[in-house]
Amino acid sequence: MVQAMTGKLTVIGLGPGNADQLTREADVALQTADVIFGYQPYIDRVPLRAGQRREASDNRQEVDRASRALSEAARGAHAAVVSGGDPGVFAMAAAVCEALEHGPAAWRDLELSIVPGVTSMLAVAARVGAPLGHDFCAMSLSDNLKPWSVIERRLQAAAAAGFVMALYNPISRARPWQLDRAFETLREHLPGTTVVVFGRAVGRPDERIQLTTLAAAKGAEADMATCIIVGSTETRILTRPNQPTLVYTPRSLAAASA
């Protein structure tokens, strides 16, 4: 009983993929956990430590994983759940809250901390300039979690309102057509010249950044590790003869373009 009161759960953001993009707070939290839960590729990024247990699980099992971690914390462990990027953006922090709300009442007494991280869109944006320098939105394209009609409606609303968009979970083997459909929808509301950035595995050895236009954008260029940024009509391309091209959205919107 006394032991159970000392358990706690920390949800940790690992950042985009490079160990140098981890915060010190996340690093310390990883070092002090007794047991770490996560999707296998994220677990693989955490250095092994003596006496620490690790439990990897599959991509789709977020609420099961959260429940396992809460159970361990309820038994007195310092449990950690890891997420790539930031755990609060389409990731484990919400899954832990869901499991906590629907689980045993005792779980509500657990100490829960969430350690934020650099989420994917920020890392992709930093690689190309400042496409998120003006108002923007972040959407998951996964229709496992909401009806496709809602996704289309949000894409239309975001384009019409002038938001730059960051698209998470753009494509997977089970969701092969959604991203191309999203580009089609956006082409009805934005000029074909609108800038599109595909940012894959930023900070990792297999990083790949591609700049294209909405007219030319193809879903096949993306995979599960890709975050896509679609500019607004204000987003600018700045070519440089001896340096990489920059993409940025000016902070100011002139009254004339409103």
Next chain:
Amino acid sequence: MVQAMTGKLTVIGLGPGNADQLTREADVALQTADVIFGYQPYIDRVPLRAGQRREASDNRQEVDRASRALSEAARGAHAAVVSGGDPGVFAMAAAVCEALEHGPAAWRDLELSIVPGVTSMLAVAARVGAPLGHDFCAMSLSDNLKPWSVIERRLQAAAAAGFVMALYNPISRARPWQLDRAFETLREHLPGTTVVVFGRAVGRPDERIQLTTLAAAKGAEADMATCIIVGSTETRILTRPNQPTLVYTPRSLAAASA
């Protein structure tokens, strides 16, 4: 001439305010800069190092500051510009791109790197649970940079489309009424019970987190250091007898609520 080619500019995100929320990459970049430019309160957060120059400037002088940093880099220095949070979100990365586009052609040859950081909304979200766990948008409420009519239109569009909203730059001495007007606008589109989070100075000694509802939200609760998160109709409040209240937006949206 040879010296000029070695100059470079790094734009660095300091995270929300606590030194532990800095990434290792940002820490190394700060250590290797010859000269650091920034808004005074951000410069104050960077430890002084021997041989390093620092140039603090006022809040409104972003493009001047960016131009000064680019000039120093063009003279061969390793210049750095610091931003609180992430430099790509309503901050210095876009200002540097703007200065670079409109400045001397030689500036385009400079090596420019941007080091992302944990932006304010992620830190605020982590403190209360996972309010950004579903689709969301981020808006600056400053009408110095765009007409107020555009801000209102975007608030309406975001509310109607079901986005959670993170509001940056909510209020200042020169912009005293805008935040209350924004709440009024949102009250026309969202129920009064909608969750609102005021997150001030997260990670700093004067941190203050307040949970309220849209019906009760008052602009006077915010200041320049506050980031506000307005939930969607899906955002949930989870009270816990012996622990802080959690706020989260479930990852799933059922077809019935669409």
